[in-house]
Amino acid sequence: MKIGVFDSGLGGLTIVKTMLENLHGADIIYIADTANAPYGEKTQKQIIDFSAKITQYFIDKFHIDALVIACNTATSAAIKELRVKYKNLIIIGTEPGLKPAISHSQSKKVGVLATPATLNGEKYKLLRDELSRQYKVDIFEQACPGLVQQIENGELDTPKTISMLQNWLSSMREAGVDAIVLGCTHYPLVGESIKKVMHNDINLIETSHAITKRVNELCNNSMKCDNENSLKILSTGKISGSMVEMILGKKYEVEHINI
Numbered sequence: 001m002k003i004g005v006f007d008s009g010l011g012g013l014t015i016v017k018t019m020l021e022n023l024h025g026a027d028i029i030y031i032a033d034t035a036n037a038p039y040g041e042k043t044q045k046q047i048i049d050f051s052a053k054i055t056q057y058f059i060d061k062f063h064i065d066a067l068v069i070a071c072n073t074a075t076s077a078a079i080k081e082l083r084v085k086y087k088n089l090i091i092i093g094t095e096p097g098l099k100p101a102i103s104h105s106q107s108k109k110v111g112v113l114a115t116p117a118t119l120n121g122e123k124y125k126l127l128r129d130e131l132s133r134q135y136k137v138d139i140f141e142q143a144c145p146g147l148v149q150q151i152e153n154g155e156l157d158t159p160k161t162i163s164m165l166q167n168w169l170s171s172m173r174e175a176g177v178d179a180i181v182l183g184c185t186h187y188p189l190v191g192e193s194i195k196k197v198m199h200n201d202i203n204l205i206e207t208s209h210a211i212t213k214r215v216n217e218l219c220n221n222s223m224k225c226d227n228e229n230s231l232k233i234l235s236t237g238k239i240s241g242s243m244v245e246m247i248l249g250k251k252y253e254v255e256h257i258n259i
């Protein structure tokens with residue numbers, strides 16, 4: 001079973017890590033599209049274009065059986081178009097875990113951190129409006145421009161990153177938010193810093209286990225349980241090898257590609 005996974009950079013590796021820990025017999029090829037990052041500050045048309053080119057590359061070079069869009073921003077902008085264009089491909093997307101956050105929240109005050117493109121996307125707005133009506137919950141949204149670059153640079157808890165988080169999170173803390181949706185796959189990497197700024201008393205919701213479960217449901221028949229997983233990492237631009245190693249707990253060669 002060949003599974004193509006992509007994101008604008010390191011973030012999607014937080015999903016790959018959970019996939020490697022829980023799947024069997026999966027050959028994973030990961031593309032970090034760092035030449036075009038950050039996606040969250042691009043137009044929908046640009047994000048559709050990046051996503052379609054990567055999908056075509058996966059099909060041409062690796063004959064993938066399934067695609068995991070390990071990026072909330074690309075899922076929001078492009079999954080519909082990709083499903084129309086690649087009808088025979090299993091396509092699994094990543095969406096902000098608003099529903100699990102609501103069920104984890106006692107105060108019924110839930111924060112959502114995501115890229116500007118995800119928060120402005122139609123898909124997210126529909127989900128938010130439906131769930132806030134259904135569950136009578138206050139939702140505090142915060143776009144975090146610049147945070148993806150901090151993470152790509154390995155600045156997970158530097159004074160600049162902490163100060164950005166303090167600015168974004170202070171109103172949530174004062175309002176009594178007790179669950180925060182990490183609506184970008186990069187953000188679990190600053191989870192500890194978010195907890196520190198929120199004074200630890202917070203549920204952070206990410207979706208890597210839900211995605212892995214979905215991959216298992218859709219691809220299980222083609223994966224042999226006794227086989228090892230494999231992972232190949234490709235990048236369209238610069239990427240930090242030490243961050244890759246930190247996220248996956250092991251050194252990987254990263255091959256440069258042009259798409």
Ligand code: DGL
Binds near residue numbers: 070184185
């Ligand atoms: N990690 C991505 C996401 O989940 C995209 C971050 C970006 O490139 O802006 O939204």
